[in-house]
Amino acid sequence: MAAAWARQAANLARISSPKLASSSSSTSQASSLIHRRGLAGGGDHHGPPKVNFWEDPMSPSKWKEEHFVIISLTGWGLLFYGGYKFFTGGKKDKEEKVGDAAH
Numbered sequence: 001m002a003a004a005w006a007r008q009a010a011n012l013a014r015i016s017s018p019k020l021a022s023s024s025s026s027t028s029q030a031s032s033l034i035h036r037r038g039l040a041g042g043g044d045h046h047g048p049p050k051v052n053f054w055e056d057p058m059s060p061s062k063w064k065e066e067h068f069v070i071i072s073l074t075g076w077g078l079l080f081y082g083g084y085k086f087f088t089g090g091k092k093d094k095e096e097k098v099g100d101a102a103h
Helices: 002-017 025-032 063-102
Strands: none
Touching: none
16 A cells, blocks of 8 residues: 555656656656556456356356356355245245135
């Protein structure tokens, strides 16, 4: 965090400092205005490339992060919904059958 702040301060000082008149002053001025992205590099480029989950469904470690999150949340949702239906769904059916037989 401190390194990023120091880099921003150095870039600001470089932009605001007066430039000496020379033949390449416009080039050096333009190059000093180029913004470096720092830590926003766009992902982890180390290790094996990530694949879509349908390309290798049996190895979740190779999946793209967003695919892993979607599948994991879907699985947990189905687990909770199935548990809810298992523990509460059967009671409603028994009550309805008893009520229908009495009439």
